[in-house]
Amino acid sequence: MAGKVLVVTSGKGGVGKTTTAANIGAGLALLGRKVCLIDADIGLRNLDVVLGLENRIVYDLTDVVEGNCRVRQALIKDKRTENLYLLPAAQTKEKDAVAPEQMKALCDELREDFDYIIVDCPAGIERGFKNAIAGADDAVIVTTPEVAAVRDADRIIGLLEAAELYEPRLIINRLRPQMVKKGDMMGIEDIIEILAIGLLGVVPDDENIIVSTNRGEPVVMDRKSKAGQAYFNIVRRIEGVDVPFLSLEEEGFITRLKRVLLGHS
Amino acid sequence: MxxxxxxxxxxxxxxxxxxxxxxxxxxxxxxxxxxxxxxxxxxxxxxxxxxxxxxxxxxxxxxxxxxxxxxxxxxxxxxxxxxxxxEKAQLEEPREIDRDSALIVRRTLRSGQSVHYPGSVVILGDVNPGAEVIAGGDIIVLGALRGVAHAGALGEEGAVVVAFRLQPTQLRIAHFISRAPDDADLPEPQGPEMAQVRNNLITIQSYSV
Incomplete structure (x- = not known):
């Protein structure tokens, strides 16, 4: 088995990299894929908290790289989903505790046992970023509809090209259709026009994310929420299924009534 | 002197x-x-x-x-x-610990900070989630312990962890590890508590003099 290494990155902080990595990982595991999530954000780890696995950590990424333990000992099995494992980052170390070559070797080792290895990249473009992309086959870029986030995403695309990752795909996170409609927020087309890369999905702004993140349960498990659906669609697109994009427009009462009564949309 | x-x-x-x-x-x-x-x-x-x-x-x-x-x-x-x-490898084999010396830390340990000491450690402050205290002897926290504590890290099973509010992410004593159950809504601790190994299990009880 030769698994695929996917890095989730953004440049800017706070746009939802960790949440996206957790949901893609959990979603792929729900589809029966064997998934390993790697938290590459050494010193500011979060992925364990988002997955509710913080209290299980004994060994971490740096222990593996330094040879204090074997990979198997450091992998934490998710408590809800079969097939999902986490390799946590160290909290008390710094980014330079790991070198890009070591990261690459680790990814290659994990490839043997997993279908997907999802790497959660830290914010920034320094050592942590270089570590995170070192072993990657493919990149997913997360941005929000804000000028600063899109600017940083553009920078990241350039850096990925330099690292020979030529076809990153884009996730637009926290979109608010009402604001786009009023012209107060960048729309999907505006962002695509600037970045000119393939769109993997659009995740609407959803309060459920805050609840699920604090609870340590990825929202993709809750198919009733809009964000959960969006992430599930993203996961299926990663798997190569052609899934149409969600309609993000809130259906008004009148349109819904028309649809029900007249049978058209 | x-x-x-x-x-x-x-x-x-x-x-x-x-x-x-x-x-x-x-x-x-x-x-x-x-x-x-x-x-x-x-x-x-x-x-x-x-x-x-x-x-x-x-x-x-x-x-x-x-x-x-x-x-x-x-x-x-x-x-x-x-x-x-x-030194890390020695966690496996019991070694005599320095009973007489204790490190006094007069501050709160925040996420990412850690204290390692071969003797006992006394923290005059809190230990937040993401922080860790690793001691050869006992660990005493005059505050809230919410992070990771490893007492008796050199193999001393008789080591204890005491805290005013004992709510650790994870507790380790010698080679024993425990954590809070997942879905239980645990009651907040009412006053100081002490963790120690009994019958090969880490147990917690209220601590009174």
Whole structure:
């Protein structure tokens, strides 16, 4: 088995990299894929908290790289989903505790046992970023509809090209259709026009994310929420299924009534 | 001399220089000079290993240490990486711990901060989630313990963890590990509690004198 290494990155902080990595990982595991999530954000780890696995950590990424333990000992099995494992980052170390070559070797080792290895990249473009992309086959870029986030995403695309990752795909996170409609927020087309890369999905702004993140349960498990659906669609697109994009427009009462009564949309 | 900031300890790797991580550097130098002067001839030609992990020394500080050592015909070398590592490996095999010494930490440990000490550790503050305390002896937190605590890390199963509010992410005593159950809404601790190993399990009970 030769698994695929996917890095989730953004440049800017706070746009939802960790949440996206957790949901893609959990979603792929729900589809029966064997998934390993790697938290590459050494010193500011979060992925364990988002997955509710913080209290299980004994060994971490740096222990593996330094040879204090074997990979198997450091992998934490998710408590809800079969097939999902986490390799946590160290909290008390710094980014330079790991070198890009070591990261690459680790990814290659994990490839043997997993279908997907999802790497959660830290914010920034320094050592942590270089570590995170070192072993990657493919990149997913997360941005929000804000000028600063899109600017940083553009920078990241350039850096990925330099690292020979030529076809990153884009996730637009926290979109608010009402604001786009009023012209107060960048729309999907505006962002695509600037970045000119393939769109993997659009995740609407959803309060459920805050609840699920604090609870340590990825929202993709809750198919009733809009964000959960969006992430599930993203996961299926990663798997190569052609899934149409969600309609993000809130259906008004009148349109819904028309649809029900007249049978058209 | 109020406290001993400087100590030499014989190990299988050689003579190790231990410096109190909390002491003023100038006081350390003063004590070091005093100690060495009292037994001047003894030190001639000795190489001493400077212990890491306790505290990072700036190049400037290292230079001044080396200067003093030089005055007494001694040489100073850095602790080899391997030694710091083998200390971790020793978690497996029980070793005598230093019952008499305790490190007093007068602050709150925040996420990412850690304290490692071969004796016992007393924290006058909180230990937040993401912070860790690893001690050869007991761990006493005069505040809330919400992070990771590892008492008896050198193998001492009789070590205890005491905290005003004992709500750790994870508790370890010697080679035992435990954590709170997943879905239970645990009641908030009412007052100080103590964790210790009983019948091969880490148990928690309220602590009263």
């Amino acid at each position: 109020a406290r001993n900031y400087v100590a030499f300890k014989g190990t299988k790797h050689g003579l190790v220089l231990w410096l109190d991580p909390q002491a003023e550097f100038n006081e350390i130098l003063e004590q070091l000079r005093e100690k060495l002067s009292s037994t001047r001839d003894f030190w001639q030609g000795v190489t001493v290993i400077l212990k890491r992990s306790q505290r990072e020394y700036r190049p400037e500080e290292k230079r001044r240490l080396e200067e003093i050592m030089g005055e007494f015909g001694m040489a100073l070398k850095e602790e080899p990486e391997q030694m710091a590592k083998s």
